[in-house]
Amino acid sequence: MMPHRAYRRVSPEVRQAAVAQVLSLTGTLSSESEACRMVADQIGVHSNSVRNWVRAAEGPSLERMDATALRRKVALLQQQLAAAAEMNRTLAETLNETRRQT
Template sequence: MMPHRSYRRVSPEVRDAAVAQVVALTGRLRSESEACRIVADQIGVHTNSVRNWVRAAEGPGLERMDASALRRKVAALQQQLAAAAEVNRALADTLNESRRRT
């Protein structure tokens, strides 16, 4: 017979704070896994719990999206790319114009 496992309840506020801390630490540490381990140790939960919270906050990964969701994602990214390209063109035009005046 397997021993009964007891899991500590963690409030949504603590989960949100843990996810935010992992995101903040990930840029400063070697990996997201290391950030999850550090945060998990701080709040007294298993590393995989924190990792699961981070994954849930990120939303569905590309491997879990259906074809229509992927098409919507691609279309949204194409719109963002087009908007960014337009901003870049405008900035380049402004820079070139200011260089001509000088």
């Protein structure tokens, strides 16, 4: 029979600090996994726990989204693209008009 594991409770503040530390270390270390291991060792939890906190902080990735969520994301991106295209058109017209006046 395997012994019962007692998992340590970690406050939300410590989790946030751990995520921030992983994100800052990821650029300087060889991988995110290495950063998770280092931070996990510092706070006394398993590296998978830290990795899960990082994933949760990042929000849902495209691989984990369902079809409905992906459609909503695409619709939002299309709206943002249309708004950016309209702003670009307006700025180009204003620039052309300014050039004609000078």
